[in-house]
Amino acid sequence: MKYLKLxxxxxxxxxxxxxxxxxxLKPVENNIDAMIDKIERxxxxxxxxIHTAVERATQLLSSRPGSNFIIIISDGKTxxxxxxxxxxxxxxxxxxxxxxxxxxxDTHVTNMKAFAEAGGGQFLQPGEMQNxxxxxxxPMENEEGMPIxxxxxxxxxxxxxxxxSL
Numbered sequence: 001m002k003y004l005k006l007x008x009x010x011x012x013x014x015x016x017x018x019x020x021x022x023x024x025l026k027p028v029e030n031n032i033d034a035m036i037d038k039i040e041r042x043x044x045x046x047x048x049x050i051h052t053a054v055e056r057a058t059q060l061l062s063s064r065p066g067s068n069f070i071i072i073i074s075d076g077k078t079x080x081x082x083x084x085x086x087x088x089x090x091x092x093x094x095x096x097x098x099x100x101x102x103x104x105x106d107t108h109v110t111n112m113k114a115f116a117e118a119g120g121g122q123f124l125q126p127g128e129m130q131n132x133x134x135x136x137x138x139p140m141e142n143e144e145g146m147p148i149x150x151x152x153x154x155x156x157x158x159x160x161x162x163x164x165s166l
Contacts, residue, residue, distance in 0.1 A: 011060045012038060015053035016046025025060050050078040050115070054087040054098070061096050068096040072115060076100070076108035084111075088118040097121045 006029035012022040022038045023031075054070060061068040070091060078084055088098045098119025100112040109125065116123040 009064065010035065011057070013053045013056045013060070014042055015048070015050060015056075017049050017052070019052040019056035021056070025064070048074070048078045049080060049083075050074060050076075051080055051084040051087040054084060054091060058087065058091040058094060058096060061091075062094045068094075069121070070096055070098045070119065072098060072100045072112075073103060074100070074112070075104045075106060076102060076111040076115070077106075078108075078111065081111050081114070085114060085118045088115055092119050100124070 006027065008028050009025050010023070010028055010031075011025035012035060013019050014022045022042065023035050028035070050072060053072070057070045061070070070088075091098060096119070098115060099121035100116040100119075100123045102109065102112050102123070102125050107125065109123075113123045
């Protein structure tokens, strides 16, 4: 979080059998410590219905101008993968890209890749990167100076249960 633009707006949505807001959509500026505290207090429990979180994130982002992203950090195991893909496709229609980051050695890679593909994003496998830094400050540029739709991601805390094993 500390690497995001201070004016970037971030919301945190967690999920099990339903989605719930962990932190409301607010600028990173003056909220970093509170956001990190909320994430650190999360604990894994309950079932997994990823589509509920995608639907909630879409509600939060669909009326916001600018670039909007959903980042799913999960093992990819969900009871309704087709419903998740449909929710991601609906978000994509509203200009929201979805990226997925696998956690744990038993990540359901097929699901996570399908979710990222449906959302026009990218899938990162567990252990693929050492750091998850969400740095949406400026897109990469090609040789002509045109933006490329890729952003750098790195892991900040590899000891938290969400990013453990990444």
